[in-house]
Amino acid sequence: MILCANFKANKTRQETRAYMAVVESFVSVNEIDDTVIVFPPFTALEHLPRNVLIGVQNAYPVENGAYTGEIALEQLEEFEVKTILIGHSERRHILGETQEQIAAKFRFFAEKGFAIIYCVGEPIEIRQQGADALMRYVDAQFVGIDCNYTDLILAYEPVWAIGTGLTPTSDQIVDMHAVLRTKTHAPLLYGGSVKVDNAGSIMALENVDGVLVGSASLSANDFCEMIALAAQLKNV
Ligand code: PGA
Numbered sequence: 552m553i554l555c556a557n558f559k560a561n562k563t564r565q566e567t568r569a570y571m572a573v574v575e576s577f578v579s580v581n582e583i584d585d586t587v588i589v590f591p592p593f594t595a596l597e598h599l600p601r602n603v604l605i606g607v608q609n610a611y612p613v614e615n616g617a618y619t620g621e622i623a624l625e626q627l628e629e630f631e632v633k634t635i636l637i638g639h640s641e642r643r644h645i646l647g648e649t650q651e652q653i654a655a656k657f658r659f660f661a662e663k664g665f666a667i668i669y670c671v672g673e674p675i676e677i678r679q680q681g682a683d684a685l686m687r688y689v690d691a692q693f694v695g696i697d698c699n700y701t702d703l704i705l706a707y708e709p710v711w712a713i714g715t716g717l718t719p720t721s722d723q724i725v726d727m728h729a730v731l732r733t734k735t736h737a738p739l740l741y742g743g744s745v746k747v748d749n750a751g752s753i754m755a756l757e758n759v760d761g762v763l764v765g766s767a768s769l770s771a772n773d774f775c776e777m778i779a780l781a782a783q784l785k786n787v
Contacts, residue, residue, distance in 0.1 A: 552754055552781035553586040553704060553738055553761030555668065556768030557608065557636065560592060567595035571603075573771035577778065578602050585781045586761070588634060588668070589768075593622055596630040606634030606668065609642060612659030624663060634666040638692065640710045644674075654695025666702040668763065670742070671731075675711035686730065698735035705737045706763045712743025714766060719743070721756055728758035747773050751780040 562570065571589065578587055579602055587603040596605065611621035627635075637656050642648045660667055671692040677684055697703075707727050712718050719727075728739050741753050742763030750762055761781070768774045 552784065553588065553740060554774070554778050554781055555588045555590065555606075555706075555740065555742075555761070555763040556774050557590045557639075557742075557763060557765045558592060558595075558769065559608065559641070559765060561769055562591060562595060564595045564597075567591045568597075570771045571601070574775060574778075575602050577775040581779065581782065583778055583782055585778065585785075587778060590636055593626075596632065598630045604634055604666075605630070605632060606636060606666070607632055608636050608639070610635055610656075610660070612656045624659075633664065634668070635660050636668045636670065638670040640670060640672055640708060640713055644710065650691060650694050657696050657700075661697060661700050661702075664702065666704065667700065668704045668706055668740070669696060670706045670708050670763070672706075672708040672710050672713075672743070675709075678709070678711070689727075689730070693734065698737070700737075703735065703737040704740060704761075705731055705735055706740040706742050707731060708742035708763060710743075714744070716744050718745075718749060718753075721752070724753065724759065725756050728756070732758045745777070747776045747780075750777040751784065754781055754784055 588606050589603060590606045590608045610627055611618050611623045613623045615623045615625040638653045671689055673685055673688045677688045709719055724741055731739050738760035739758055740761045740763045741759050745753060745762045745764045746767035753759060754762060
């Protein structure tokens with residue numbers, strides 16, 4: 552399983568340090584061999600040996616240059632970050648990233664050998680329009696994206712489930728993941744209101760290879776509980 556904690560614009564550097572201490576110790580004491588990836592804010596990046604992966608929530612697809620307010624490859628290299636989230640719905644909908652910009656980002660970081668967690672997912676009004684509209688919408692999020700990229704992890708995150716406490720039914724997750732499975736051999740994550748209570752049953756679904764967790768990952772103990780649930784799944 553793959554378990555990702557997306558902090559978004561939460562936690563200070565100090566808070567992230569305390570959090571990482573808890574998660575790293577949990578992973579080591581319990582000899583966890585699932586993949587754990589934490590996405591802190593840029594300000595909390597540190598160059599330290601770790602037993603979990605650290606990724607960034609975004610970056611600008613250039614080596615460096617005149618891009619005010621952005622972080623580029625050169626700054627990530629300083630921290631040896633090689634993992635990035637691309638296409639998250641908050642960047643698509645709040646920051647206004649277009650599919651073209653997202654695809655350019657994907658190409659750049661793929662060329663640099665990054666592990667890419669690529670997010671797709673539909674707003675509620677699209678789902679309400681039925682299966683054809685849903686698939687057209689999701690298909691459009693694959694324009695310019697290389698589904699055969701070796702270091703790809705694909706995350707299905709319905710926009711209406713993110714930060715809302717709403718989750719799709721198991722059938723809705725299984726159906727979408729079956730479609731995504733026809734597009735790629737990459738691991739498939741589910742994201743959107745995953746918490747301790749539902750993480751185990753979601754991870755047990757067909758074609759679900761892990762979870763991308765926002766709000767509920769902000770508690771180190773909750774995130775560790777989800778890591779434990781993933782480890783238990785292997786033993787059933
Ligand atoms: P959530 O966010 O767990 O708070 O719904 C998930 C995400 O945005 O990746």
